[in-house]
Amino acid sequence: MKNIKLIIGAVALLVIIILASVMYNDLTGSYVPENIQGGEELQRAEFSVADESGKKISFSEFSGKPSVINLWATWCPYCIEELPDFQNAFDKYKDKVNFLMVNATDGREETVEKASAFIKEGGYTFPVYYDVYSEAAITFGASSLPMTFFTDSQGNIITYARGKINGEALEKGIQLILEK
Template structure:
């Protein structure tokens, strides 16, 4: 395969990835407001953050990578409620896979965690709102270890944010939640990330259930987590 053919193939792949990200972004952006959760299913209403947090979130959400901003029933007689649940699940868009690296340079993929609910947070050490919400994410990650997988994906562009600056921030603040580095823009492109922080809540089946743009507080974070945890038995 010559270089020209390789370039064409890579371009087509990039277009396909961006197209998928655009569809996901549109689904999650409908009715989205800063500092609030936006559900991907039409039957779910948006879950809002407490009023007291809204002003701060609205003033902070413009930070972006470019600028700081008895007998079981038969299958045939399944209840309407069960059918509605299946329909709702089918309405949830699939969360795109991506490749990032850990602190040792090992590749990590979102698909590695299929079967476990995931909280995916995009952040940078220069982003004030990101740092404001980070302690809540760290506390929740420790409290829910083994139940929910947290992926704190750093926007490591090699210029404004480097591995060194990101790791220095984590060490200085004592953040122990799992952090990864998007050195190849794989995650940023897959999710069309244009502002920081941005958080996705992904269920165990790999569905992107909800998204939050801008900094969120502990209560809103927990509401998002509750949306992806399996129902209590």
């Protein structure tokens, strides 16, 4: 009887360890973008954002170069963790790729002033835009943050990542859009 309890306890512990490992990997792992083209017509990204001064800017103004669009917020820990990788990618590819770091500005929890101060304090130099019209969130169906979209030079979405991505995944996405 004692051996059976010991075996059941060991099996239960093993199951808990396996489940914890799977959950840890799911929660902390980075999503590697996959090509979503799949022979289907690509979705074209159409939205407007505001710059820090409040000027409305249409995504179509960025046509001619592929783009990386990241939806983020200062209250999102995964968003903050991936910002250094975006800064590194911006430094490396800013002449070949548009970077649109689109802050999920809601005017209450996330304001232009709060996000702008955060970017300045962090020493980030990539361009930041503000989704004050909620057009980017609606266009991309942003139900969670962060989300990253990779578009070709005509604004067609080539691939995307839902959740935190690392530098390797970001590089893979950029290579996909540079090849288009």
